[in-house]
Amino acid sequence: MPADNQIQPYACVVIFDATTLHICAHSNNLQQVVGANAGAVGTEEADTWVDQTLTSLFSPDTILAMRRMADQYLPPPLPLHEGQPVRWGNRQAIVFSAGHRILLEIEPRSPKVYGENWDLRLLEASELFARAVSEAEMLGDACRLLASTLGLDRAMLYQIDEVTGDGIVKYEHKNDLLPSLLGVRFRKEDYPEEAYRLHVQQPVSQYTVSDQPPAALIGDPGEAAQLINYVLGCRTTYTAAKEFVEQIHVSTQVTISLTIRDKVWGVFTCQSREPLYLDYQLRTFARLFGIQVSRDLSSFSANLANRRILDADHLRARIRNNIARASSLVEGFSKPDPSLIDYIPHTGGIAVLVEDNYLSLGCTPGENEVREILRWARQEHGEKEIYYTDHLEGVYPPARDLRDCAAGILLAPLNARRTEWILWLRPEHVDRVVYGSRDGDGKPGERFTKTIEVREGFSLPWTDEQLSSIRDFHAFVRNVVIERYSELTYINRQLQAAYNELEAFSYTVSHDLRAPLRGIDGFAEILMEEYGSKMELDARELIRTIQFNAARMNQFITDILELSRVGRVNLVVNDCDVAQLVRSAVADLTKQLGHPIEVKLQQPLPPLRGDRNQLLLVFKHLLSNAVKYSSKQAISTIEVGFVRRNTFGDGEFYIADNGIGINEDHHQRIFGMFNRLVTNDDYAGSGVGLAVVRRIIRRHNGEVRIESKPGSGATFFFYTDLPPVITGQTI
Template structure:
């Protein structure tokens, strides 16, 4: 494994150059294959450890000797063969190797100048593939973040045989973290809901997890092991990459003070940023070899991907729920005769823009406008003067503990423990300030506060503290929302539309590039996919009679998944074409669109199905080809999910009025129906609520439908309950002057 441009700078290293005593490490020059350095626990040629003698006699050291002094020529050849692979496999040691370390294996890491050889015990193998497949299937069924953490915790607990698994989240907008889920055998306390401080998981911990997400530590009566010789650039690898690297002091204290023998942590990330960790503990020693660490690493990646999906879906739903309210506020501000009236007489109120807002103060033209609960004008002016003088390096400034930055804030923490300060001009003479009141509460920590003078006694001791002077933290989403309104007031209202037009042009370019990229990638993926399918077919034709049944099943699985992948690519290409194609707008005959879609579906399925078409139907304004695609996907959906009913009923019609004030078309069926919680989710890419074994499909059709309808300034919605069928309502809303035009 080559390690270049991926490791922390040398000034960030812990500089201990130590490893855990269960493993041994040899550093070899990459060209000459002479030993440059090695751990002090390497056996010497006379028995015992190479670093055991205080005189360090030449006979006791392996430095400067060829690596064949330690390993057989066959083992050295294998090391050479795998050194430059991205993920070199372990190399088993045997009785022919001079070290005599049977039942051990070598892991090879490559730096610019050296090969780093980590020698560790080899554990009995397990069926990793089945464990991963089982966990992946369970993760795909989860519907919340807690569900994801529960599945991941159980999988790690079952595989590693630890006593307890804690799912720990770094809290957004706060320096603390909290235990969100626990799973164990009851021999260790749960710790569910217990908080830990930033000192308990310091910056060094993040650096130690940056390159390798899994970190395992097992206590020993032997001290950490140092090195003989010159490590050179291998020091980076030893301190940050090896499985036997030492852990950061707070984690070691936690293990010792909790009466544990083993601590294993697995970093969880969202979009490449740390989100939390699985922290696994055991009273007895639990060792992980490379295969175990790789499994836990892959499991952590699977959990991180599912967490990303769940959190993204939740955030998207929150945005959809709040978008209408914020759009109305912005629209009211822009329509008001002046900015002051727009800010103070908006309905809904500006206080509703961000949840948990106590008050807002706006300084414009030396006039202060106050909404809700604020500290009062004199204090607000002093706060703004302080901000103008001390926050010049910030475009905005926010905190949930104002008194920590501005001492007078202690006097009005009841109304302004939390503030968000946003200047409205470059001279910082006009401001918008959001206030949040103090939130007093008792917090249970799993550790003592380490700030200030060093304290004696246990670090990790449960403490209950009353937090004062703090408000609710500002989340990333809320910060983004306030920034958005801040930019709106500055760039859209105050400076009118010049800046917004420039941003819109950039967004359009980015959107066009994204669509082109999506099309190109999907198109280029088909070539290797054809190769995979073709070679699998050749294997079956040429070697089928010689293969066992399970081998044939695996090849057929390859072909099946290649076909599914090909369908995914086709669907992505279709979605890309929908967004790229010009719209040729006309008044379309809906009945004819339905008949065309039915003919195509009947031809593809090889059988004839009937529908109830409630005529007459008004025309639908839009692009004839894209609207035909809408009817095809919705009708295909209706037939698919009602196909298992005794009598399948699919209807197409028009409702003259709806909640939007206009009429809308509908397609209904008597199929399995959709739970109300999933009415928005089904329109996402590849979002399926049923298994492919029960109902075929890729989960792209409804995403295509929504994109087409929204390109036509319309909307699509669902009315459905499980077991009662589903009805899709939709409409277009293109202006009359767009007919017979291309745009």
């Protein structure tokens, strides 16, 4: 922060009242410039002009011109070399108005002013920039022009990182007197808030090291005080800049800030070994130069951004098209041309967890590691629409081992339940950064010494543009998901309606079929009773055959009814005790078969979630099946148990028998309706049992399967997969 009311000693300041023309204040180096105050009485007052009239310093013509200029915007400088009451030498005054006061900045004129046509230099710059094909070329030219035109030893472009506030020397033009600082990074502390403000208000500043102390004001500057730090070319600079200039052993530093959309984008920072003063004309040139560069820069970056956006849009449109036309999201994501990986530059890999499928593209960690990252993210950042970092291990230590593919991640959930995700991965980008300054804790006088830092474990950062296009993409995917989902629910509804109709149909038909069936059986029976004795044996046999077939048909109807009932009842979901279910089923079967059956029960068994009555039916059918097919063994063994399939406790229940077993070709067929694999004679009323089992299990979001080989028994595995619900909830 520049000290209040101080200026650099090469210039001086005079402030006077616009009406009375009395001097209110002036810098304390005035005497050095113009000699002792001849009008003052006594030696003590010889160095002050405060309260004296302005005519003791300037001629009446000059004063008249100053008063006129005070009303102008950007008045020209006023030369002071002739006809003044004091000797101003080759100096000029710049007039600023501050309410009732008028502020004069009196500075030496640069010898260069006389030899140069600044407007032509500016035209040269402008033409040069117009020919530049890239931002780099333009800024390189700018550095060269600045150094040569202003007679500086080094001109660099210092670009400020919008995110970190650090700056880096991006372009440089220099002679042999000063070393190169190209590529060197400076910390945020070197470019404090104050400097930023100054650069916005006054784009051009100069600072020259002097053996003289800064000049302070004598008297009362009044309203003019607030102008001193902002409008004067001779204002002092902020501490970090002073330290920098002193420690790199230069005499003068000139800065020209480049602003794009009211933000400081970068600063031309130029140095000279020998002391150098830019007078008002040169500062004005520098300012125009800065404006020209800023404008060209902003049109360059706008063009570039436009082109990039257009290219990216085209690519994205193709990727989206792929996804929208694919039969599933996973298929759409995995299409190669163009790959989803190309969607965002510098993407190393993508992991997708969607529709119960895991998909990885490019370089990704293993599925387990990805799932762990997702679990962590769901816990820590589950509520965010999008989460990203360029330094995952900084927040998630296990990622230290995943630097080569997941140094940086960006992830976004695809559904509200946070179970479907897209994870964008970036590999480590090792960066060797040369800092031109130390951290704040450096010793005084050593601040601006080079330090080298290697940034490890970081990926390239996610830029705003990339983030917004990823957001776009996610919105798009979510729409696709929603569209698919609503389409699916529509199909589901139609399917359900058709299914219900079919249920109703089979229910009615079954009942209606029974009446004529009773007729067939009944009349056959009556025929037998009343006329049996008069019939031949063969005729009686035929009647029995009629009755046998009626009984078979009756069984079919019973089975169809049972199957249709399974689809119609509401499930009342509970965590059921499997041992209890098995005991009930065994008791029922014992009663039905008329002989005891033995079942080995593994203990303990986890609970089975589902509808108690329906699950009882499952066990009854599976056990009855096991009994039936193992009945011909010398010792029939039936076992009920549970096998764990993963670490989360998921697994399958099983019912194993040592019966005749089933050929693998038939493993799917057995779950169909009326697909008995044995002859009619063995028919014992279970042509539909396994179909019922499968229907029940599927209604419980589960699956049932068989493992069996002929002659070595059969094992039926099944599981249910219902969400944890409030006990007794009906679904």
